[in-house]
Amino acid sequence: MEFSYETYRGKKYEGVQGARILIDNQLAGIKYLTEQGVIVKVNIVMIKGINDRHIPEIVKKVKSLGAFIANIMPLIPAKGSIFENYPQTTGHELKRMRKMCEADLQQMYHCRQCRADAIGLLTNDRSGEFRTPLCETETPVISAKKSRKNYKIAVTRV
Secondary structure (H helix, E strand, C coil), X not given: CCCCEEEECCEXXXXXXXXXXXXXXXXXXXXXXXXXCCCCEEEEEECCCCCCCCHHHHHHHHHHCCCCEEEEEECCCCCCCCCCCCCCCCHHHHHHHHHXXXXXXXXXXXXXXXXXXXXXXXXXXXXXXXXXXXXXXXXXXXXXXXCCCCCCCCCCCC
């Protein structure tokens, strides 16, 4: 499978060049955030035959940049996606990969593949406490007005 393209600063980059820009920026972001005191969790989707052999190397790299934990997740092939015909990673394969990578970086074993905007604990979603009332057309806004705590939040969009 080939990398399709990456748009960076208004210009379209394809193939290896686009992938390199994306990867370099992700790694620079991890380094910057950890230097600012942000606890960084790196999510990695394990795709058999695509990235499974590289995951231990990725884990070592993000650890060297200060990442706190890795969340290796199984591919769940979605109909209509480029990965719809790829095999789903089994629980056994996932557990073996996490155990292998655990020697280098703490692993997240309790992932439930939450929504990107989830806040709180796995058994106690507190997202609603941090939202302001919205019109149907507005983008969700996180608000910490009720609390005097300072929050450091990092978000990425692909």
